[in-house]
Amino acid sequence: MKQFTVGKLSSEAEINVETVRYYESIGLMPKPKRTESGYRVYSEADLGRLKFVKKSQRLGFTLKEIKELLFMRIDEETTCRDLKEMAEQKIKEVDSKIRELKKIKKALEILASQCHSSGPKSECPILENLEK
Amino acid sequence: MKQFTVGKLSSEAEINVETVRYYESIGLMPKPKRTESGYRVYSEADLGRLKFVKKSQRLGFTLKEIKELLFMRIDEETTCRDLKEMAEQKIKEVDSKIRELKKIKKALEILASQCHSSGPKSECPILENLEK
DNA sequence: CTTGACTCCGTAGTATGCTACAGCCCTTAT
DNA sequence: ATAAGGGCTGTAGCATACTACGGAGTCAAG
Incomplete structure (x- = not known):
């Protein structure tokens, strides 16, 4: 399973390192695992999430709305219809x-x-x- | 010649008092005359200017651009064509x-x-x- | 083993356009 | 005369979405 440092992740997603940290601070990206020395370690799923954010943003969703979309993505109660309504x-x-x-x-x-x-x-x- | 306090001016233009002061601070509105006690005194021309700002804003101009429009309005060098280009x-x-x-x-x-x-x-x- | 690239954190700055607040002074109506 | 309702200043906050910086520690290549 692939792992990324914050630099790799951000270059993969074509996004600034600082922006990834910013997303983490506002809860848009999860708090990642850390190496012993404290470096952030990301998974493929995190990269997917970051791309999800970018794509949603291009569709005109605000970060706040994307936060909700991300929640809906994993929420049990959310139905397909809810997403369509969004x-x-x-x-x-x-x-x-x-x-x-x-x-x-x-x-x-x-x-x-x-x-x-x-x-x-x-x-x-x-x-x-x-x-x- | 009509004179206005900042409150009158802003209610005439349907704009917030604080906004007028803000416009003054960024040079969008001129520094007005003052009464002895320090109250701002505005003229009809100032009201016109404020309305000009509002109208331009509704047309999608940013405050920075409006600042330029206001300058062009009094600038000798500015031609009609310049305004059309804008x-x-x-x-x-x-x-x-x-x-x-x-x-x-x-x-x-x-x-x-x-x-x-x-x-x-x-x-x-x-x-x-x-x-x- | 050194050097350069990468990462850490927290804070502050950018851009846009306001809006609010504190603590004070002034004006006006009753 | 007094009280309500302006007005004054300067600073800070809001909302959105980042971006930059300083001063430090860490990792990898030669």
């Missing part, structure tokens, strides 16, 4: 962010289109609009 | 965020669709996928 909740959040950004984009486009890059700045419709 | 740059940023979120949304939807909310959690495709 994903669907996140979809809703992402979707509402998208809609908000689209509104912002539209507003900016209107602003930009009103300005013809000529004339004195004092009459620039962008400034005029922002000042309203 | 807006277009922000449009690009917003657009790239939207595209990123759409990717995330799609990935989450695939994840959720694979799970039929039944069967043991140990075989939940959501977990399986996240563990890869």
Whole structure:
């Protein structure tokens, strides 16, 4: 069974050593076994966990939510449906962010289109609009 | 010419008093005149500036960028075109965020669709996928 | 056996944008 | 006159997610 030092683990997961320690401090990574001299010793399962964290993060989950996902992963009470709900909740959040950004984009486009890059700045419709 | 205390100003702009002071500390709001007893005194122009900040913020500009916008607003060298470029740059940023979120949304939807909310959690495709 | 890379710990700093608090002074209404 | 409700300052805290640093001990290669 493979074992890793914190440096190996973090390079495998393409993550900073400090970040691994940080994750440990907030309970996202478990407290690992130690060598006699105090060095952290990680297993393949720990690497999997770290990758789980990274992947979840890329999907827009916060560390707090990932902590919950990790708990659900081992919790007896958690059902498949619970996990699906978690994903669907996140979809809703992402979707509402998208809609908000689209509104912002539209507003900016209107602003930009009103300005013809000529004339004195004092009459620039962008400034005029922002000042309203 | 209307004058405001910090409390009046902040309630007019629907912003926290502390936030106004914070904006002053980072140079986003100017150091206002003071009464003899040291109270801040604001003008209508200051209120306009505060609203400018709020509106820009709603359009996705960071405080740092707003600081620049405020500078451009009074800078002689700044042209209308510069402002338009600033807006277009922000449009690009917003657009790239939207595209990123759409990717995330799609990935989450695939994840959720694979799970039929039944069967043991140990075989939940959501977990399986996240563990890869 | 030495040297350099790695690890340890705790604390503090970064970035963003506020928000809260303590202990005091000032203003305004009753 | 007094009390409530502002306002003042400086510092610290919150939330998120790291990143850096100092001063030490440890391990492995040559």
